[in-house]
Amino acid sequence: MGLLYFVALLGGLIFFHEFGHFIVARMCGVRVLVFSLGFGPRWTVYRSTRSGTEYCVSLLPLGGYVKMLGEDPEEPLLAEDAPDSFNNQALWKRFLIVFAGPFFNLILPVFIFFFMALGASELPSSEIGMVMQGGPAQAAGMQGGDRIVEIDGEAVDYWWQLHERIAGSAGVPLDVTWERAGERQSAIITPAAHQIARAPQIGLVDTVGQIRVGMDHLRPIIHVAPGSTAEAAGLRSWDRILAVDGEPFSRWYEVERRLRSAAGGSVTVSVTRLERGFGSTAGVEFDAFASEAQSVVLAIPTGAHPLDGLGLAQSEAFVFEVEEGTPAADQLQLQPGDRLLALDGEPVQRWRYMLGRIHEAPQKERMLKIQRGGEVFTRPFTPMEVTVRGEFNNEAKKIVFGAENFSEVGFPEDVVNEHLIVFALHRAFGETWASIRLNLYAIGGLFVGTVPMDQLGGPIFIGQLAAKTGEKQDKARWFFGIMVMLSINLGLLNLLPIPMLDGGHLMFFAIEAVKRSPVSLRTRQIAAYVGLSFILMLMVLVFKNDLSRLFDTL
16 A cells, blocks of 8 residues: 555546646647656556647656657758747747746645535634633633624634734734634733744744634633642642533633632532653553542632632643653753743743743753742753654754643634635645745755754655555545645745756756847856756765665665
């Protein structure tokens, strides 16, 4: 099956690339003699009696070609065939024919993403799961559970609409309307500009607008301060709250509001207990909770912050485990139960966001503010970068922090996607452009040295990727994900101004447009040898990388 996936993958990419050349050539009036998938000895599958085109499959499947009449300037032509030949076409027509191949590779992902998005019959709604402290949304009075319904008078039904509108409006005041318990509220909110590192190792960083809200919400897994009222009542760190006074809850902000509303009174809290505590190994699963619930009576103190008085908090910012020999242990000397307050002055509200910021600049010294009991202190640390072997025996850099958190997030229920075509188009063009940008930065990184050459892969590596399709649960998503990546790579690499590639021909056409005459045949022949040498060296390199991954001996 792995071979079949490999053939289908390469065949699809080659066909779409060559079909671009073929269809534009036909539209421009050029006669196509051969349309071949593969190189070398060929077998004619079909010959058109109308156009004379031979449709072939060739022995070597690592490419393909379209042979057009008059493409070779030394090829003798009959006078009556001249109007149908490639070299007798206007410059703009020749440019379009050559450009069409890589262009079709760049637009293939649009079709893939579009048809995959058509399967999204339900989408996340615009309900807010969490409001970050100190952000524009909190300042405007938003709370978890609110649902944004309008921005500047335009209806908002889904999270992707909310994200799109806010991300593109950094520093721009927006009239935002949200709904809470059936009532609407409005405020002018200005999204703050934030830098998002899409791929920091190659310098791909975007500046986007944020109002500091999240779609996911925290589950009510708690941390209990040692010696606190909550501990004395019988609660323990990493308990999971199930209900308060018999009312079930699955979101921390709901539990928090319920406990605050009972200030000065008492409530009965039903919890399930984590059966493995601080001594457990990494990778605790959420089925590690005890199946039987326990009930605890809590006396809620009065005051502005009754949960602080209880010594009760959600577990998100607390250390669960520390791995020896890591920055968390050696430099920060973290201990289980420590609370991480701020990284470089920015409050730690979500553990994964903090790790994301650490990964953005792995060599940078950081300052972490820590609370341990009643003591608050700040310590510097530098993340540790280690080399690991990836799934395909390739070397990869891994950033190690060394402290683990134990929490859980949930998401609001999806709603029916009533704008399927609009969403599919948005997804198709948005995801395609994001993939093209990523590949452009990666190719640029190869030339400036930020992306090592040993990351390049060839046919063996592609075959390994394709073969993994059979092991994946979502085979279609994996297979077409690889096709998107390779199609964009193929399109962009073919546009490089290297003789023997489509980009080399386009370069000669640009020179011809400037000097008003074709580049001499001798010059093109010399350039072709240079281009062929480059391609051969590239092939040697990628095969070496492939064999190194395969055998780990080179």
